[in-house]
Amino acid sequence: MNPRRFFRPDFDDLEAYTPVKPLDVLAAEIGLPIGQLVKLDANENLYGAHPAVVEAAAKADHHIYPDPGQTSLRAAIAEYVGVTPGQVVAGSGADDLIDVILRLARPAIAVTASPTFGMYSFLAKVNGTRFVEVPRLAGFQVDVRGLASTVERGAHLIFLTSPNNPTGNCLTRAELEAICNLEALVVVDEAYIEFGGESAVPLIAAHPNLIVIRTFSKWAGLAGLRVGYSVSEPGIAAALMAIKQPYNVNVAGDLAAQAALRHRAEVFETVKCIVAERERLARDVGALGWLRPLPSEANFVLFAVTEGHDAARVAAELRRRGVLIRYYNRPDLANYVRISAGRPEDTGRLLAALREVEPLTRREDS
Numbered sequence: 592m593n594p595r596r597f598f599r600p601d602f603d604d605l606e607a608y609t610p611v612k613p614l615d616v617l618a619a620e621i622g623l624p625i626g627q628l629v630k631l632d633a634n635e636n637l638y639g640a641h642p643a644v645v646e647a648a649a650k651a652d653h654h655i656y657p658d659p660g661q662t663s664l665r666a667a668i669a670e671y672v673g674v675t676p677g678q679v680v681a682g683s684g685a686d687d688l689i690d691v692i693l694r695l696a697r698p699a700i701a702v703t704a705s706p707t708f709g710m711y712s713f714l715a716k717v718n719g720t721r722f723v724e725v726p727r728l729a730g731f732q733v734d735v736r737g738l739a740s741t742v743e744r745g746a747h748l749i750f751l752t753s754p755n756n757p758t759g760n761c762l763t764r765a766e767l768e769a770i771c772n773l774e775a776l777v778v779v780d781e782a783y784i785e786f787g788g789e790s791a792v793p794l795i796a797a798h799p800n801l802i803v804i805r806t807f808s809k810w811a812g813l814a815g816l817r818v819g820y821s822v823s824e825p826g827i828a829a830a831l832m833a834i835k836q837p838y839n840v841n842v843a844g845d846l847a848a849q850a851a852l853r854h855r856a857e858v859f860e861t862v863k864c865i866v867a868e869r870e871r872l873a874r875d876v877g878a879l880g881w882l883r884p885l886p887s888e889a890n891f892v893l894f895a896v897t898e899g900h901d902a903a904r905v906a907a908e909l910r911r912r913g914v915l916i917r918y919y920n921r922p923d924l925a926n927y928v929r930i931s932a933g934r935p936e937d938t939g940r941l942l943a944a945l946r947e948v949e950p951l952t953r954r955e956d957s
């Protein structure tokens with residue numbers, strides 16, 4: 592008997608998400624020791640978690656279930672964001688919140704401004720929601736009219752990212768207000784807000800259809816512990832709390848996130864270093880003359896690959912040398928690469944590798 596006949600009928604049409612791989616898997620694939628890899632492909636914080644955060648996570652009672660009400664964590668996040676605990680819901684990364692919001696709304700159609708983070712489209716399809724991508728305009732600005740007409744045609748959930756991954760630019764206040772006035776739930780993903788841009792949180796009071804999601808993965812260096820959260824008006828938060836998996840934040844992640852907030856003054860020192868490195872990355876890589884940086888408010892820079900070089904080859908040749916960057920095999924990003932801002936030594940390794948691969952990465956037709 593073939594058990595697949597019991598699967599949902601649309602299973603074969605689901606497009607897999609392309610996740611990034613961890614260091615040990617990459618090291619084995621590339622054939623280099625972990626210590627020689629420069630991981631600039633997933634916008635992680637290469638300074639790692641603060642020592643006090645690591646210590647707090649180690650003290651977790653591993654044999655006791657986490658608090659399904661997330662009492663202390665929600666209070667700590669609320670104090671950080673400047674809202675009430677009843678407006679906050681924590682999850683296993685921001686990804687979990689994206690999923691729970693989709694399960695709460697179950698819209699026939701959801702929409703985003705592309706190119707953007709691929710998880711919205713993946714999780715929408717997993718949840719049986721049709722996903723529409725409205726292409727961004729010149730300079731990767733959001734096409735507000737395009738989004739509005741998709742809402743008129745039945746999309747009741749909008750995902751927007753500010754700063755946007757992978758383009759690095761932010762929504763303007765005017766764009767955001769116009770979008771919040773549409774007849775839809777509006778999710779603004781602020782995974783990178785600690786690195787730049789203006790938060791949408793103050794708009795929640797006037798726009799009860801607005802949900803902001805954030806994460807500890809980027810600024811606090813906790814990507815592996817999986818802690819994210821949403822901020823919304825209390826009614827939405829209560830509904831999300833009601834349908835989330837009860838134990839969706841593990842005990843170590845819960846304590847680590849609280850410690851990161853307690854030690855945020857020190858953690859923000861590394862955020863400052865990353866922002867400075869982002870500017871150096873744009874300047875020094877741009878100075879090579881064949882990669883043009885786009886302005887970024889996040890912890891990465893999108894580069895247009897120019898002068899007859901091929902983005903896929905650049906990523907592949909760098910990878911062979913242990914330097915990981917992100918290449919997207921999709922038409923709207925065909926000749927771009929995204930590079931995360933790491934530590935100064937990471938930029939140094941990247942620059943040396945880029946100089947080495949330059950002659951090897953020309954397009955055949957150039």
Ligand SMILES: Cc1ncc(COP(=O)(O)O)c(C=O)c1O
Binds near residue numbers: 633684686780805818
């Ligand atoms: C825009 C955006 N949202 C969410 C996430 C995922 O966050 P988390 O690690 O909290 O699931 C990422 C990670 O790359 C991202 O780029």
